[in-house]
Amino acid sequence: MKVLVLNGPNLNRLGKRQPEIYGSTTLEDVEMFVAKRAEELGLDVECRQSNYEGQLVEWVHEAADQKWAVIINPGAYTHTSVALRDALVELQDNNGFVEVHISNVHAREEFRKHSYVSDIARGTIAGLGIQGYLLALEYFASQAS
Template identity: 50%
Template sequence: MTQPKILCLNGPNLNMLGVREPELYGRQTLADVEAAVRTKACTLNFDIDFRQSNFEGELVTWIQQAHGSIDGVIINPAAYTHTSIAIADALRILTVPIIELHFNNSYRYADRAFRQLSHVRPVATGVIFGFGAAGYIVAVEAMHNLLNPPFPKG
């Protein structure tokens, strides 16, 4: 039996974790997050394809290329959450669980109301936000539960 393959995509500016607004996003780098995700995924027998891009089209291409070859998607679209219909449309091609992930609870920032809009959310199986970098571990565990339901249906 092959390991489930999970695509973990990260949008613009996430390569600047640890530098950009550490009071909001923490001091962990994206490499730190990736290492933690890989460790957790290994314990759950997942194969993780972890990527980051500042370019919308590249994220869309990766999603399209994943069609038929992955078992789930964890995506932190970052600022593209609020602007990219293209990413949402690409995700609609997939027939696997999709988890939308964010470091912060956008509802806490009334002055950033635009951040409450998500084009990805209607496509996502579930959403995780507000747990900082630890949200990635929660997302991997949630994906495991989506692919291996702990409770019988019905």
């Protein structure tokens, strides 16, 4: 099974941006941990990040066409993007997607408590730091067996 890991806006700033919320781990570190765990689980994984909504939509289309599973941290687009939601709906016919957030979005500002994608996700993992990505990988590995 191939799993596409998508990270949305500002996640390229991990380790620099608000370390009191997001920690000191960089996106490169996250991708390294994800690749290592995916290999252990026998999954083929590819990580991508974009600050641009349209690019994320295009990658979701690619995943839908290729029937890849997706782990996505949509960042701020979680709370704003109907376009991303519309693209992610298409994944429901395939392996689906898991929504991941490093911080507990429900314990933060009021606007972060609404997600345009949670109700169509296979699951949502929030507040467990980068461990959320690894848990999502384990979920997809269990589905591949």
